[in-house]
Amino acid sequence: MTRFLAQTEAAARPAPDRRRGLRxxxxxxxxxxxxxxxxxLVLVVLLGLAxxxxxxxxxxxxxxxxxxxxxxxxxxxxxGAEGACWAVIGDKVxxxxxxLYPFDLQWRPGLACLLMIALYALSVQKAxxxxxLGVIWALVLAAVLVLMRGGVAGLAPVGDDQWGGLxxxxxxxxxxxxxxxxxxIALALAxxxxxxxxxxxxxxxxxxxxRAVPLVVVLFMASVMMPLFLPESWQVSKLLRVLIAFTLFGxxxxxxxxxxxxxxxxxGQYEAASALSLTYAQTMRDVILPQALRIVIPGIVNxxxxxxxxxxxxxxxxxxxxxxxxxxxxxxxxxxxxxxxxYLFAGLIYFVFCFSLSRFSARLERDLARDRx
Amino acid sequence: xxxxxxxFTLAAALTGATAxxxxxxxxxxxxxxxxxxxxxxxxxxxxxxxxxxxxxLPDSQGVMQGMDADSCRAVAAAxxxxxxxxxxxxLVPAQRLTALQTGEIDVLYAQLTWxxxxxxxxxxxxxxxxxxxxxxxxVPTSLGVASATELDGANVCSIQGPGEVTARDYFTSQGxxxxxxxxxxxxxxxxxxxxxxxxxxxxxxxxxxxFRASLGDNAANYTVLPEIISAEPLSGAVRKGDxxxxxxxxxxxxxxxxxxxxxxxxxxxxxxxxxSSPAIRRFLGMDGTLGQALGLQSSWAHDIVAQVGNYGxxxxxxxxxxxxxxxxxxxxxxxxxxYPYPMR
Numbered sequence: 015m016t017r018f019l020a021q022t023e024a025a026a027r028p029a030p031d032r033r034r035g036l037r038x039x040x041x042x043x044x045x046x047x048x049x050x051x052x053x054x055l056v057l058v059v060l061l062g063l064a065x066x067x068x069x070x071x072x073x074x075x076x077x078x079x080x081x082x083x084x085x086x087x088x089x090x091x092x093x094g095a096e097g098a099c100w101a102v103i104g105d106k107v108x109x110x111x112x113x114l115y116p117f118d119l120q121w122r123p124g125l126a127c128l129l130m131i132a133l134y135a136l137s138v139q140k141a142x143x144x145x146x147l148g149v150i151w152a153l154v155l156a157a158v159l160v161l162m163r164g165g166v167a168g169l170a171p172v173g174d175d176q177w178g179g180l181x182x183x184x185x186x187x188x189x190x191x192x193x194x195x196x197x198x199i200a201l202a203l204a205x206x207x208x209x210x211x212x213x214x215x216x217x218x219x220x221x222x223x224x225r226a227v228p229l230v231v232v233l234f235m236a237s238v239m240m241p242l243f244l245p246e247s248w249q250v251s252k253l254l255r256v257l258i259a260f261t262l263f264g265x266x267x268x269x270x271x272x273x274x275x276x277x278x279x280x281x282g283q284y285e286a287a288s289a290l291s292l293t294y295a296q297t298m299r300d301v302i303l304p305q306a307l308r309i310v311i312p313g314i315v316n317x318x319x320x321x322x323x324x325x326x327x328x329x330x331x332x333x334x335x336x337x338x339x340x341x342x343x344x345x346x347x348x349x350x351x352x353x354x355x356x357y358l359f360a361g362l363i364y365f366v367f368c369f370s371l372s373r374f375s376a377r378l379e380r381d382l383a384r385d386r387x
Numbered sequence: 388x389x390x391x392x393x394x395f396t397l398a399a400a401l402t403g404a405t406a407x408x409x410x411x412x413x414x415x416x417x418x419x420x421x422x423x424x425x426x427x428x429x430x431x432x433x434x435x436x437x438x439x440x441x442x443x444l445p446d447s448q449g450v451m452q453g454m455d456a457d458s459c460r461a462v463a464a465a466x467x468x469x470x471x472x473x474x475x476x477x478l479v480p481a482q483r484l485t486a487l488q489t490g491e492i493d494v495l496y497a498q499l500t501w502x503x504x505x506x507x508x509x510x511x512x513x514x515x516x517x518x519x520x521x522x523x524x525x526v527p528t529s530l531g532v533a534s535a536t537e538l539d540g541a542n543v544c545s546i547q548g549p550g551e552v553t554a555r556d557y558f559t560s561q562g563x564x565x566x567x568x569x570x571x572x573x574x575x576x577x578x579x580x581x582x583x584x585x586x587x588x589x590x591x592x593x594x595x596x597x598f599r600a601s602l603g604d605n606a607a608n609y610t611v612l613p614e615i616i617s618a619e620p621l622s623g624a625v626r627k628g629d630x631x632x633x634x635x636x637x638x639x640x641x642x643x644x645x646x647x648x649x650x651x652x653x654x655x656x657x658x659x660x661x662x663s664s665p666a667i668r669r670f671l672g673m674d675g676t677l678g679q680a681l682g683l684q685s686s687w688a689h690d691i692v693a694q695v696g697n698y699g700x701x702x703x704x705x706x707x708x709x710x711x712x713x714x715x716x717x718x719x720x721x722x723x724x725x726y727p728y729p730m731r
Contacts, residue, residue, distance in 0.1 A: 088603065091603045091604075093604075105447050106447055108447065108448070108449065109445055109446075109447055109448075109449055112449060113445070113449060114437075114445055114449045114451070114475060114477075115449060116449070117448040117449055117450070120449075173474055175474065175475065175476050175477070176474075176475065178449070234481070237482055238481055238482055238485050239485075241485060241486075241489040241491065242485060242488065242489060244489075249490070249491065252476075329479075330479060331479060331482065332437065332476075332477040332478045332479045332482060333477075334437070334477060338438075341438065341572070341574070342437070342438050342444060342445055344574050345438055345439065345440050345444050345573065345574075346440055346444060346446070347440055347597045347598070347600045347601035347709065348601070349601075350574070350577060350597075350598065350601035351574075351577065351578065351581070351601060353574040353575075353578070
């Protein structure tokens with residue numbers, strides 16, 4: 015048996031120092047063996063080349079505007095203009111950001127976007143997670159609607175078929191998911207409970223339908239078929255129809271995420287609530303949902319990010335969201351052929367929003383892990 | 388016929404003057420729900436594609452530009468006296484007819500080809516053709532091809548959808564083989580063509596000329612082949628069942644063609660006085676009842692020309708800088724298809 019046992023006592027090692035210097039990191043992680051050294055060098059060279067090529071294209075050789083006697087478009091097409099043509103963004107930025115919205119009134123959608131961004135910034139502060147936040151949401155969204163639609167307080171009315179660009183993307187995701195969230199909770203609770211089988215069946219039916227049918231089909235039905243079945247006086251605007259479709263879809267996906275959270279709550283919690291003779295509503299509101307929602311925050315954020323990007327699908331029904339407006343910018347013969355620049359610009363906007371959301375989710379997970387430990 | 392002519396002469400003699408006087412009143416009683424709705428709303432809801440250069444595409448300021456956009460403006464100028472009183476409803480091709488049928492829009496100018504089945508089956512009616520288009524071919528000059536009949540075995544770039552069918556019909560009927568290379572987006576397609584992924588770029592003439600214009604000095608390296616293999620009369624459409632509104636949309640276009648034919652432009656429209664020819668006087672509403680017959684103000688045609696311009700000016704504004712040939716869209720007197728139907 016002795017061969018399985020250490021004969022001597024191992025010397026105690028110091029706890030690993032987590033704060034390593036740059037030199038140590040390089041030595042221990044990148045150059046710890048001849049093979050690693052070779053790979054590190056090869057990859058550094060490749061990445062360096064790629065970065066240099068990109069820099070050369072995007073900055074050194076780029077055309078930012080008119081040069082000499084050439085106007086901006088000619089400058090981009092001139093012999094030897096090998097770099098990016100950022101002049102197209104300069105010319106089309108307002109079209110990409112605001113679409114068909116009347117040019118002189120574009121401060122309104124601009125302000126609406128800032129309001130919604132501020133709303134996100136507020137909503138991710140854990141300290142502010144209290145009922146008042148719901149009121150803030152309602153107020154800000156109302157302000158956004160007033161700014162966009164006008165017709166009150168001396169603001170000229172602007173129909174929602176003239177809205178476009180970034181505000182439409184933000185409105186579809188914010189309103190869509192803002193409305194979907196309460197619906198999703200209701201759907202998840204309805205599916206979870208056993209007391210009213212019909213309610214449960216309705217919830218299951220709705221969720222499974224939304225998950226089984228492609229969003230693009232529903233959007234198409236909503237915009238091409240639905241108006242044919244409605245009486246002529248029932249004009250529902252295109253944007254509103256799309257928003258309803260988005261809300262239903264968002265609600266179905268969110269409901270499943272939330273149901274996952276409900277299932278993760280140990281039955282002891284329900285039993286403890288019963289023992290305190292809390293009603294169903296009290297149990298859910300004060301005991302179960304706060305815990306369940308906390309658990310599924312990463313999942314919720316994931317759905318949010320997915321839907322934020324999915325808004326670009328509205329191009330199939332002729333709504334000028336950010337991506338559609340970007341495409342329109344390069345339909346102009348002046349700028350045909352500079353799609354890469356315009357797509358990069360639009361991509362950057364999507365990236366900023368989605369990456370912030372994902373960072374927020376990561377921070378939240380860390381915070382919550384700390385709460386639990 | 389002689390018998391009928393006799394009766395007609397008698398009736399005309401009896402009612403001559405009264406008919407002239409009551410013509411306006413009689414037509415004004417003709418109810419047009421669309422016209423009433425447009426007046427009540429104060430704007431014309433116009434369906435456009437909104438993504439296609441030369442027809443309807445927002446410029447850098449978000450203002451809709453193009454032939455289709457201006458045809459809508461002409462209707463607004465005629466009806467409301469304000470060319471900018473248009474509400475744009477961007478539509479993808481599949482939504483176009485639905486939007487018209489359901490009353491979401493008053494008039495559709497969305498590069499819609501006038502076809503028989505659209506008129507017989509869809510409850511819509513083509514009022515006027517504001518652009519005669521057709522599928523054409525663009526090839527690199529270096530390919531050394533002078534006619535589409537030499538394209539056997541070519542890789543053909545085109546947009547998914549109706550373009551595919553046109554290509555297949557043509558190549559099959561010519562007994563030629565081809566490889567379709569399909570794209571969903573014009574931008575991708577054009578990049579692929581420039582990169583040499585296909586030998587031929589096959590799409591509407593109007594798109595070919597704007598693409599060629601975008602190439603600057605390189606335009607000379609590409610040739611538009613002479614063949615135009617499909618007829619695409621792009622037309623404005625209205626719902627069936629509102630004849631007065633149909634007339635308004637139709638004659639808003641015809642007025643633009645007539646203005647060009649008469650030499651009336653946006654600039655000189657106000658310079659015509661009492662000494663002008665009867666045709667011009669009638670056109671500008673100084674004589675006759677053309678406007679009343681449509682239930683409009685007598686200055687309707689004047690407003691169209693003053694605010695939107697005549698047909699030639701409109702074409703020049705949107706396609707002039709491409710250096711393209713006006714082709715079938717010239718006036719009839721110049722050998723084109725835009726015919727100035729008499730306005731009298």
